[in-house]
Amino acid sequence: MRDSDRKRYLASLTDKLVNGQMGRRDFLRLAGKLGLGAGALGMGMHRSPYSFVPSAQAQEALQPSAETLKWVADVSKPFAGTTLKLATESTPPSNALNSQLKKYFEEASGIKVEIEVLPLEQVLQKLTLDVASSLGTYDLYYIDQSWAAAFNGDVFDPREQLQKADLAMPNYNIDDFLPALVDGVAMFDGTMVGVPYDIPIFIMIYRKDIYDELGLKAPATMAELLSNSKAISEAKGPEIAGIAGQMKSGHYSLECEWTSMLWGHGGSIFNPDGKFVGNDEQGIAAMEYWTELKKYMPAGVDGWTWDGQGQAVAQGVAASMLSWGEFFPYFDDPTQTKISGLCEVAVPPAAVSLRTKEQTGFGETPGVGHQGGSTLAVSKYSKNPDAAWIFMQWATSADTQALITALGGGTGPTRSSVYDDPRVKANARVGAGTTRHLPVVRETIANHMGSEPDLVEWAQISSDTIPVSLGKYFAGGYGSPKEAMDDIASQVDTILKG
Amino acid sequence: MHQSASTRTLRTIAGWVVVGLFFFPIYFWTSVAFRDAKDIFNWPPIFFDFSPTFKNFEQVFGISLGFGFGNQTAVTPGGGNFYMAPRLLDTIIVASFSTILAIVVATLAAYSLSRMTFRGRHDFVNWVLSTRMMPPVAVAIPMFFIFKQFNLLDTYTGVIVVHGIMNLPLAVLLLKSFFDDIPAEIDESALLDGASRWTIFRRIVLPMAKGGIAATAVLCFIFSWTEFLFVLTLTQTSIKTVPVVSSTFVTSIGTAWGNMAALGAAAIVPAFIVILLVQRHLVRGLTMGSLKQ
Numbered sequence: 001m002r003d004s005d006r007k008r009y010l011a012s013l014t015d016k017l018v019n020g021q022m023g024r025r026d027f028l029r030l031a032g033k034l035g036l037g038a039g040a041l042g043m044g045m046h047r048s049p050y051s052f053v054p055s056a057q058a059q060e061a062l063q064p065s066a067e068t069l070k071w072v073a074d075v076s077k078p079f080a081g082t083t084l085k086l087a088t089e090s091t092p093p094s095n096a097l098n099s100q101l102k103k104y105f106e107e108a109s110g111i112k113v114e115i116e117v118l119p120l121e122q123v124l125q126k127l128t129l130d131v132a133s134s135l136g137t138y139d140l141y142y143i144d145q146s147w148a149a150a151f152n153g154d155v156f157d158p159r160e161q162l163q164k165a166d167l168a169m170p171n172y173n174i175d176d177f178l179p180a181l182v183d184g185v186a187m188f189d190g191t192m193v194g195v196p197y198d199i200p201i202f203i204m205i206y207r208k209d210i211y212d213e214l215g216l217k218a219p220a221t222m223a224e225l226l227s228n229s230k231a232i233s234e235a236k237g238p239e240i241a242g243i244a245g246q247m248k249s250g251h252y253s254l255e256c257e258w259t260s261m262l263w264g265h266g267g268s269i270f271n272p273d274g275k276f277v278g279n280d281e282q283g284i285a286a287m288e289y290w291t292e293l294k295k296y297m298p299a300g301v302d303g304w305t306w307d308g309q310g311q312a313v314a315q316g317v318a319a320s321m322l323s324w325g326e327f328f329p330y331f332d333d334p335t336q337t338k339i340s341g342l343c344e345v346a347v348p349p350a351a352v353s354l355r356t357k358e359q360t361g362f363g364e365t366p367g368v369g370h371q372g373g374s375t376l377a378v379s380k381y382s383k384n385p386d387a388a389w390i391f392m393q394w395a396t397s398a399d400t401q402a403l404i405t406a407l408g409g410g411t412g413p414t415r416s417s418v419y420d421d422p423r424v425k426a427n428a429r430v431g432a433g434t435t436r437h438l439p440v441v442r443e444t445i446a447n448h449m450g451s452e453p454d455l456v457e458w459a460q461i462s463s464d465t466i467p468v469s470l471g472k473y474f475a476g477g478y479g480s481p482k483e484a485m486d487d488i489a490s491q492v493d494t495i496l497k498g
Numbered sequence: 499m500h501q502s503a504s505t506r507t508l509r510t511i512a513g514w515v516v517v518g519l520f521f522f523p524i525y526f527w528t529s530v531a532f533r534d535a536k537d538i539f540n541w542p543p544i545f546f547d548f549s550p551t552f553k554n555f556e557q558v559f560g561i562s563l564g565f566g567f568g569n570q571t572a573v574t575p576g577g578g579n580f581y582m583a584p585r586l587l588d589t590i591i592v593a594s595f596s597t598i599l600a601i602v603v604a605t606l607a608a609y610s611l612s613r614m615t616f617r618g619r620h621d622f623v624n625w626v627l628s629t630r631m632m633p634p635v636a637v638a639i640p641m642f643f644i645f646k647q648f649n650l651l652d653t654y655t656g657v658i659v660v661h662g663i664m665n666l667p668l669a670v671l672l673l674k675s676f677f678d679d680i681p682a683e684i685d686e687s688a689l690l691d692g693a694s695r696w697t698i699f700r701r702i703v704l705p706m707a708k709g710g711i712a713a714t715a716v717l718c719f720i721f722s723w724t725e726f727l728f729v730l731t732l733t734q735t736s737i738k739t740v741p742v743v744s745s746t747f748v749t750s751i752g753t754a755w756g757n758m759a760a761l762g763a764a765a766i767v768p769a770f771i772v773i774l775l776v777q778r779h780l781v782r783g784l785t786m787g788s789l790k791q
Contacts, residue, residue, distance in 0.1 A: 085734060085735065087734075089749075089750055090746050090747075090748065090749040090750060091749065091751075092749075092750070092751065095749070099581075114734070114735035115735070116734050116735045117746050118745070118746060119745050119746065119748045120750070122730060122745065125730075129639065129642060129731075133642075133643060133646070135646055137646070137734065200750060306752070307748075307752040307753050310751070310752050311539050311752065314536070314539075315536070315539045315540065315541075317541065324751070326750060326751045327751055327752070330751055330752065335534065335536075336534075336535040336536060337535070337536055338536050
């Protein structure tokens with residue numbers, strides 16, 4: 001039996017064991033045939049009650065490549081004893097690295113890695129302080145796509161670092177990163193601000209059982225998204241709403257949802273002259289559509305970020321959402337939600353019309369699949385940039401990313417090859433940490449992805465100016481969508497003028 | 499004063515309503531800690547009818563029923579790793595030592611301000627008070643640079659010193675008012691009998707101000723226990739206190755409410771124990787000075 005088939009079969013067996021579809025005796029018998037021997041025998045006794053990843057899989061299939069670790073050991077000798085620090089958002093990849101995987105790197109390299117896991121806004125505060133002081137308290141930066149412009153110049157371009165032949169990981173293959181992500185997440189003004197590290201992206205998640213019951217199909221267009229949501233709300237409301245939103249006033253999540261609506265109606269945030277054009281004809285059409293769609297969202301949606309939105313679907317209060325694909329493995333987890341196995345995914349609905357990148361400003365790329373990716377980069381202020389570069393290559397290598405995806409709860413990989421990795425495909429079944437949504441994530445990245453503009457002021461505009469005014473609009477603070485968008489245009493204008 | 503039966507009943511009911519208002523949030527938060535994620539968000543809300551689970555405590559404190567104690571490094575569903583037991587210990591260390599530091603310095607300063615006359619004494623009291631007027635966020639960043647220079651970033655010493663300094667003005671002013679309430683004639687009598695200032699302070703005034711010191715210590719402990727900004731700014735990976743790590747339950751794929759509630763519920767316990775330990779002195783301390791002669 002080929003190694004990949006063996007791993008897949010083992011994953012299937014352990015999945016059945018975990019879900020109670022197979023007895024321990026049968027499992028051990030079949031696992032024994034796979035040659036697991038004593039390692040598997042011990043599994044049942046010592047399996048952590050917390051890990052959703054079956055231990056046999058963790059022990060057998062989910063181990064870093066020996067070849068990669070040998071390279072780490074060889075290249076890290078001069079840096080043994082060094083301590084590296086990284087501040088990162090609490091994302092599935094960072095958590096998987098921190099709690100499961102970095103120990104392999106540390107053992108091989110003798111380099112200690114300290115990962116500080118924080119909410120996103122606290123990461124921004126820490127990085128800003130580090131850059132302003134040039135103290136190099138962190139060796140690696142986790143950079144959200146909306147900060148790329150702000151931290152451009154404070155990190156090394158990985159393409160330059162790859163030129164150091166003595167530190168280059170064999171087969172690192174920087175071209176394996178999905179080109180759309182390199183362009184949309186990492187590139188600013190010709191500089192590569194780190195390599196794509198994670199990729200939360202909007203996909204369509206819907207309750208298949210409710211859709212089937214009402215004879216609906218996954219929405220292929222924005223009009224269908226509205227009509228489906230309306231049909232569900234009318235048939236199942238008020239207990240179940242057609243769709244959930246992330247519409248908390250003043251929160252970045254509101255801006256994320258707005259961009260999806262705007263781009264989906266042929267609008268854009270900026271024009272090629274760098275002028276805010278969310279108040280043009282398409283922008284107003286988007287606002288009118290969104291206002292109508294909100295009627296089919298649960299009460300209280302104005303107070304929800306993506307957290308509340310996800311909870312609404314998880315608890316069966318809403319039948320669909322156009323939101324971060326990262327939520328899908330959580331929905332599939334029977335210990336966490338009441339809808340395990342009931343949801344399906346689809347690419348985002350097609351836009352009414354779509355502007356090209358050339359018709360927008362500041363590198364904005366319209367697409368209904370709003371992306372919120374991030375990069376990992378070595379700080380220019382780091383006192384150990386070479387050691388940090390070694391860690392960064394290992395952490396973003398195809399082998400490590402496959403482990404992150406399998407261990408980290410089905411998060412979307414940023415490398416093309418990882419989507420085809422047997423360890424990742426083995427988890428494509430209903431259950432915790434599923435990867436069965438990843439083909440849709442991959443297609444959305446390739447064909448439906450929308451990226452926000454890159455400009456230094458964007459963090460302020462996207463996290464404050466726009467969501468505060470949109471919140472005011474939905475609270476009835478403006479007379480019309482046009483009035484709201486004109487006000488935003490005027491505020492953005494003032495910010496850009498400095 | 500005579501009260502009718504209906505008035506007494508109404509007073510009792512009002513009393514229980516007030517107790518309920520304070521107690522309910524603690525009950526609900528604690529009950530969330532014992533729920534599965536799918537039992538936390540329900541409409542209509544569930545207050546009592548849920549199947550209790552220890553899973554959240556197991557994940558946060560590594561206490562595995564049937565599996566003993568240990569560092570739980572496994573990734574939990576959703577990709578988080580929420581083992582926080584060391585952080586609770588960090589918080590206890592920081593709050594305890596910063597309270598001791600603040601109380602030791604403040605009792606000496608407050609006694610001096612209460613009993614000794616020196617030039618600019620009133621200005622000194624005003625200056626102590628003014629240090630509380632500056633918003634913490636205004637000094638957090640300069641402190642970051644200073645602490646980096648002295649290698650105090652991400653250390654117990656650094657955070658203990660900051661929390662001690664932060665609590666000092668309040669402790670000095672409170673203790674000064676407690677010392678003021680102890681008649682100066684007692685000190686004078688002891689001086690006439692040949693006692694030194696230090697003996698008077700240690701043997702006479704301190705025991706008489708025990709209640710006030712206990713009340714001040716509890717306040718210092720609670721302020722340190724709940725402080726967020728300085729710990730966030732001045733620590734990285736080595737130490738963290740409960741308020742700061744609580745925010746790490748907010749992940750990119752939602753908030754781990756059950757785990758957050760488990761840590762929050764557990765974090766009430768040490769503060770509660772401290773209050774119980776000093777309760778005897780606390781009531782007296784909090785009412786000291788309420789009657790003037």
